Amino acid sequence: MAERRTEILVIGGGPAGLAAAEAASSHGKRVTVIDENPQFGGQIWRAEKQKLSGKAKELVDALEKNDVELIPSCTCVASLPEKRILALSQGRTFPIAYDKVIIATGARERFIPFPGWTLPGVFGAGGLQALVKGGYDISGKRIVVAGTGPLLLAVAAYLKKKGGNVLMIAEQASAKNLFKLGLATLKVQGKFLEAVRLRFATLGIKYSTGSSVTSARGKDALEEITVEGNGKSSTIECDLLATGYHLTGNTEVAELLDVFALEGMVIAYDGQKAATAEDFLYEHEDIFCAGELAGIGGVEKALLEGRRAGLAAAGVEGDTQEVAAEEERLGRFASAMNRTFELDRDTLLEIMTDDTIVCRCEDVQFGKIKDCDNFIEAKLQTRIGMGSCQGRVCGSACEALFGWGTNSIRPPIIPLRVSELANFTTEKD
Amino acid sequence: MPDSLKFKIDGVEHATSPGTTVASALLNAGVTAFRTSVTGEPRAPLCGMGSCFECRVTIDGVANVRSCLEMVREGMEIETGG
Numbered sequence: 001m002a003e004r005r006t007e008i009l010v011i012g013g014g015p016a017g018l019a020a021a022e023a024a025s026s027h028g029k030r031v032t033v034i035d036e037n038p039q040f041g042g043q044i045w046r047a048e049k050q051k052l053s054g055k056a057k058e059l060v061d062a063l064e065k066n067d068v069e070l071i072p073s074c075t076c077v078a079s080l081p082e083k084r085i086l087a088l089s090q091g092r093t094f095p096i097a098y099d100k101v102i103i104a105t106g107a108r109e110r111f112i113p114f115p116g117w118t119l120p121g122v123f124g125a126g127g128l129q130a131l132v133k134g135g136y137d138i139s140g141k142r143i144v145v146a147g148t149g150p151l152l153l154a155v156a157a158y159l160k161k162k163g164g165n166v167l168m169i170a171e172q173a174s175a176k177n178l179f180k181l182g183l184a185t186l187k188v189q190g191k192f193l194e195a196v197r198l199r200f201a202t203l204g205i206k207y208s209t210g211s212s213v214t215s216a217r218g219k220d221a222l223e224e225i226t227v228e229g230n231g232k233s234s235t236i237e238c239d240l241l242a243t244g245y246h247l248t249g250n251t252e253v254a255e256l257l258d259v260f261a262l263e264g265m266v267i268a269y270d271g272q273k274a275a276t277a278e279d280f281l282y283e284h285e286d287i288f289c290a291g292e293l294a295g296i297g298g299v300e301k302a303l304l305e306g307r308r309a310g311l312a313a314a315g316v317e318g319d320t321q322e323v324a325a326e327e328e329r330l331g332r333f334a335s336a337m338n339r340t341f342e343l344d345r346d347t348l349l350e351i352m353t354d355d356t357i358v359c360r361c362e363d364v365q366f367g368k369i370k371d372c373d374n375f376i377e378a379k380l381q382t383r384i385g386m387g388s389c390q391g392r393v394c395g396s397a398c399e400a401l402f403g404w405g406t407n408s409i410r411p412p413i414i415p416l417r418v419s420e421l422a423n424f425t426t427e428k429d
Numbered sequence: 430m431p432d433s434l435k436f437k438i439d440g441v442e443h444a445t446s447p448g449t450t451v452a453s454a455l456l457n458a459g460v461t462a463f464r465t466s467v468t469g470e471p472r473a474p475l476c477g478m479g480s481c482f483e484c485r486v487t488i489d490g491v492a493n494v495r496s497c498l499e500m501v502r503e504g505m506e507i508e509t510g511g
Contacts, residue, residue: 036479038450038500043478049448050500073498091491108480120461120473130477131497135449136456220471221461250480360475360483363468387467388482388493393475415482415493 002094006032006069008313009085009098011076011253014042015299016291016306017104018059023310024102025066032096033063034074034087042106043126044299048133078411079256083286088416092423100286100313103257104306105250107292110396112147112245112348113366115215115356121222125155125244132162139163141239144225146170146213149246149341157201159242167238169202170211170227172245172347177340178209184336188329190300214351216241246341248396249293255409257287288313297334304330343400352401359394361387375404388415436505451496451507452477452484462510463496471510487511 008024010017013035025031033040041047045056052060063070074089084097109124116122123131125145132138143164145156152169160166171178185191211229216222224237288309291302304327311317354367364384372378375385375398384398385391385406390413395406432444438458445454452474455463462471464485474484477497484496487508496507 037498049446051448108478109476111475111481118466118470118472120463120471123474124476124481127475127477127481131450131453131456131474134453134477134497135445136453221473360466360472360481363466363470388485389480392480417491 005097012104013040016302019303019306020102020310024314027314032069034071036075102288107247109244110248125242128242143240147244148172153198168206175209181340188333252413301330359384451499
């Protein structure tokens, strides 16, 4: 397939990417946005049955009006020389050349293993929500929502609205920490009301703080779980378990482009010049990062960062002090939130058994890796992180369980078929 | 929305409405083993957004397709359990 060329390439069509594309295209730049999903909007604006609404629709409409090239179901799989990426779409690979690139690849859920978590019926919290938005009918299903993070309440509210019988929310964070976060919401416009709205939407659902799912059991699929916390243990029969442990940035593309990321924060590029996330976001001449991959902070932060990156990439002086102040407020809230939902390693390790699978691609058990010193050693001995997901699930799990860093991304960043590569040519035409 | 799209799961006819992902359609059909793990365990979707690769199935003869990123199309043939 012929090489495509654009002035500004935006990788990821969630809030940050769309805001970036809108800002840049409004200043006359030729912009291309690619997204791995069949539809734009990212995870937070994932549409029900493909029908975008609200701010997402507004932004996509604006992009269409500005003649932005939107390529859905398109994944960046590698970085090529001369400011190009290799993209995969519809079973074909092709290069896209750019002058500037904005990486807005968002975040995924962090998963923490526990005995039985590989059983069908155990989903990510955001994962189950995405599947329901994709048409999965959960009416009447008995559901437990568990893990940690602000997503749990939102997911529980959504599942309840969709007819799910949500039995319980088990939040690992302590009541004390959650109360502190409640206070922090008062300082950021909109956050407090959002929290109140979610609490009301989940009234009638049992909310247990300081509690964790310690095992899931079933023959071919989930049948029951054990929840422990505050000195008590209970067995709950359920059809579905939605479990997520906050979010982790999708930093793979940034790493491909030699932007080194650590704990979701972009801290350096080219392996040489260290830069703070802030310097990097706005001051590198060719590469910009915006949104969740540069620090988990929610949709408002992503929109602001996206807009800043879009303006900067377009070479436009932007942004007033007010925006900077708003950004700082959101940043402070993000820190408060991330502190509240910090995982307690001892609690996580207590739940693990030697036969608990950590790497779902290669079925590597906890007992096989627990005595290793780092991810590389574990990888060499067990193939952990070497399967299809390339460590996207077990990598952040190992980071949480053992404190291991896993920066070892190499292209292609998703498994490719030979047939998909076979059509690839570096010829420019 | 009416179930206007016809498709097959392991040779059996099913129907769903437009805008349904393959993963969601399989769950609606009661499929639990989307794929079989390297040690023989049944696996089903986890992340719902393309990162975990647990929802892989064969679609129209193409193996290892992430079903959460595909929409059901008329006449699609899906094979599970591989």
